[in-house]
Amino acid sequence: QVQLVESGGGSVQTGGSLRLSCVASGFTHDTYMFGWFRQAPGKEREAVAAITDKGDFDVRDYVKGRFIVSRDNAKRTTYLQMASLQPEDTAIYYCAADVDAPVSVPKNWASRPSGFEFWGQGTQVTVSS
Numbered sequence: 001q002v003q004l005v006e007s008g009g010g011s012v013q014t015g016g017s018l019r020l021s022c023v024a025s026g027f028t029h030d031t032y033m034f035g036w037f038r039q040a041p042g043k044e045r046e047a048v049a050a051i052t053d054k055g056d057f058d059v060r061d062y063v064k065g066r067f068i069v070s071r072d073n074a075k076r077t078t079y080l081q082m083a084s085l086q087p088e089d090t091a092i093y094y095c096a097a098d099v100d101a102p103v104s105v106p107k108n109w110a111s112r113p114s115g116f117e118f119w120g121q122g123t124q125v126t127v128s129s
Helices: none
Strands: 003-007 010-013 018-025 033-039 046-051 057-059 067-072 077-082 091-098 123-128
Touching (some): 018 123, 033 077, 046 077
């Protein structure tokens, strides 16, 4: 019943932009925290951004200034606006949901992907030079 569906991935040139979307369905409540993670070939999964239902958010330093995370509770959707894309941003991007998150993004959220109970299937982002 619970489902997270990502969309918006694709192939762009260096410096290009993409907006990823993740639509949630099947949740009893809307108090879950959205997270964005990515995984490049041969690398470990890494956190990108997170946002709570109250709008508190965190964007990792390595994408800060280029990526913006937002949320539309009425649409049960989170967005990851990505600009100035670089080849190192190439990865599968995953949306996740933590149903028991507090009102503020936990300081250790990025190191605890296991804290997110639900995951989407991912969307591929490819950045070429």
